[in-house]
Amino acid sequence: MNKTLIALLITQLITLPFLSSTAMASDDNHEESHGDSHEQGHKDEHTQKGPHGGFLLTNNVLDLELKLTQFAGNTELRIYGFNNNKAVDINQLDVTINVQRLSEEPQLIRFKAEDDYLVSTVSVNEPHSFKLDVMARYKGAEINYHYEQEEGRTTLSEKAVERAGIKTDIAKAGSVELTDTLFGVIAPTAQSTVEVMAPYTGLVNDIFVSIGQNVKKGEKLASITNRETLQNYTIKSPITGVITEQYLKRGELASSALMQIVNLETVWVELSAFPDNIEKLAIGQSATVYDLHHHLNAQGEVFYIAPMMSGGHIARARIELKNPDGHWRPGMHVNSDISTAKVGAAVRVKAIAIQEFNGKPSVFIKSGNVFEVRPVKLGAKNSEWVEVLEGLSPNSEYVTENSYVIKADILKSGASHSH
Numbered sequence: 346m347n348k349t350l351i352a353l354l355i356t357q358l359i360t361l362p363f364l365s366s367t368a369m370a371s372d373d374n375h376e377e378s379h380g381d382s383h384e385q386g387h388k389d390e391h392t393q394k395g396p397h398g399g400f401l402l403t404n405n406v407l408d409l410e411l412k413l414t415q416f417a418g419n420t421e422l423r424i425y426g427f428n429n430n431k432a433v434d435i436n437q438l439d440v441t442i443n444v445q446r447l448s449e450e451p452q453l454i455r456f457k458a459e460d461d462y463l464v465s466t467v468s469v470n471e472p473h474s475f476k477l478d479v480m481a482r483y484k485g486a487e488i489n490y491h492y493e494q495e496e497g498r499t500t501l502s503e504k505a506v507e508r509a510g511i512k513t514d515i516a517k518a519g520s521v522e523l524t525d526t527l528f529g530v531i532a533p534t535a536q537s538t539v540e541v542m543a544p545y546t547g548l549v550n551d552i553f554v555s556i557g558q559n560v561k562k563g564e565k566l567a568s569i570t571n572r573e574t575l576q577n578y579t580i581k582s583p584i585t586g587v588i589t590e591q592y593l594k595r596g597e598l599a600s601s602a603l604m605q606i607v608n609l610e611t612v613w614v615e616l617s618a619f620p621d622n623i624e625k626l627a628i629g630q631s632a633t634v635y636d637l638h639h640h641l642n643a644q645g646e647v648f649y650i651a652p653m654m655s656g657g658h659i660a661r662a663r664i665e666l667k668n669p670d671g672h673w674r675p676g677m678h679v680n681s682d683i684s685t686a687k688v689g690a691a692v693r694v695k696a697i698a699i700q701e702f703n704g705k706p707s708v709f710i711k712s713g714n715v716f717e718v719r720p721v722k723l724g725a726k727n728s729e730w731v732e733v734l735e736g737l738s739p740n741s742e743y744v745t746e747n748s749y750v751i752k753a754d755i756l757k758s759g760a761s762h763s764h
Contacts, residue, residue, distance in 0.1 A: 397425055402490040407433070407483050409440070409490065419468035424456060426463075426483065433483065435461055443478040444469075447498070448712040449738050470736060471705075471720045472497040497702070497718035499754045506714070512746035513711050516739060519693045521725040521732045524682040525625055527662070529616040529634070531677040534665070537608040539584050543599035547571045547578075552595055552603075554588050560606065561585050569599050584608050612673050614645065614664040614681055623660050625685040626650055632664050633682045634673075641672055647683065688725035690732035691739065698745045699723070699731060700752050708737060709744040709751045716744065716751045 393401040399412030410425040424440050426433040435458050442465075444452040456463035474497060479490035501509070550568040554560055560582045567580045580603065590605035614634055618626060628647055635642035649663040664681060666673055673679075698708050705720040721736035737743070744751055 395425060395427075397423075399423070399425070400492070402479060402492055404488050404490065406486050407438075407481060407488055409479065409481060411477075411479075411492070413469060413473060420470065420473075422454065422456075422465040422469050424463040425461065426481075428483075432461060435463060437484060438463060439482040441480050443480075445476040445478075447474065447715060447717050448710055448741055472718055474498055474717060497755055498715060499717075499751060499758070500715050501751075501754070502714060509750040510747045511744055511750060513742050514695060514698075514745045516692050516694050516733065516737055516741045516743055518689070518691050518739065519730065521688045521690050521693055521730045522684050522727055523686040523688060523725055524633075524727055525622050525685050527616045527618055527622060527681050527683060529614040529664070529679050529681050531666075531673045531675050531679060532613045532615045533607045533609060533675050534611055534613050537584075537586070537611065539586070539606045540602040541566060541580060541583070541604050541606060542602050543569050543580065545569070545571045545573070545578070546598065546600045549593050549595050549597050549599050549603075550577060552591070552593075554591075554604070556588050556591050558588050559586070560588065567599075567603055572598075582606060585610075607675070609668050609671055609673075609675070612666050612668045612675065614666060614679060616662040616664065616681060618650070618660045618662045620654070620658060622683075623650070623654075626662055626683065627685075631684045634664060634666060634679050635682075636677060636679055643667070643673070682728070688732060690725065690730075692733040692737055693730045694733055694737070694743055695745050696726060696729055696731050698743055698748060700748050702752060702755075708733075709748050710737070711742045711744060716755075718752075718755060719743075 393403070395401050395408075395410030395412070397410055397412050399410040402409045402411065406428070408427040408430075410427065412423045412425070414421055414423055422442075424438075426435065426438045438458075440456050440463055442454045442456075444454055446452070454465050454467060454469070456465055474495045475493075477490075477492040477494075479492065481488045481490070501511075547569040550570055552567045553565050554567075560566070562582055562585045564582045565579055566582055568577055569580060570577050584606055586606040586608035588604055589607045591603070592601070592605075593599055593603050614632075626647060628650065630647045632645050632647060633642050634645055643666050645664040645666045647662055648665055649661075651661040654660050694708055699706050699721075700709070701707065702718050702720065706723055707718050707720045709716050710719050719736050719741075722734045724732035724734045726732065
């Protein structure tokens, strides 16, 4: 026997697949050069399938076939029993399964008889990535099986996580504020606009200000010569504000308004509320106002809701805003998020954490250097937070920033792999 043949026999002996005595689950391992990383195969390809297309757990006393089946919108686990390749009396078979998922407490699943199989009493949620400890009782015998399956999972080194800018947070309980977004226009308040009048008819001798100029209360605005007495008098600013209109020029007859002054330290947001908005609006509700380019936002409160709708089935509502630096200019179009309700969420995550995976809203959890997709059912949401009704346990560590990197890595391989 030459050296080449001996080396070949040794290689084959080393690479023989290992099958446990209680589970028929195969590992197909492969490696691929990937820069400073490499990939490993996944545990969801099984050499032995049952007659119903499920995977087999074998024992010399009893074989079990486990099959995940979609029914009425839920995923149920069905179990078929076989002895010597013949179906057993399902009423003589009792099975419980302890399910261990990544970063979750173990879940005990019980079954009930239905037709020629046992069916789980609870839905088995995605991802179907878990370790199963199966305990079966059949004709007085107790048989234990173990089975593992992984999907939607990837492992990244600490350097890869840092390089990708991946950030995480902890899923906890909290409130989710519900908002209605209304369109609005900035306007001066009713008390902030003044038309400066000449108390006596006369000629305008001089004007000391111009449009756009800021003036203080008591500052000189113009000099007028009374037409009847020919005496000069000075007009002063009644408020602090900015000159927005100037109606007369030097030498013209002052018999009406000279100019307009507006104080913009406080402004209104004139909101357009449709019937479905009005039902949720109330005086005192908080609001976040932001310009259409999201350059700045400000906080205010709803202080007025019109008692009547306009001809276009729109009601006016108003928010008052402080405007110390003059950013909110009259005529500016804005959006306002009105807080209409608050929901107490048992689990909430940041909105930026939600990704669509296989057509379902999902988050990616982290345990050590392992990341796994979690399809979730969502509830109340706003631009910052989302309520998670199903699919994520409290205190789970989940990816908040750059989760698309995890998604792409899982989709690239289609299964679990390591970096």
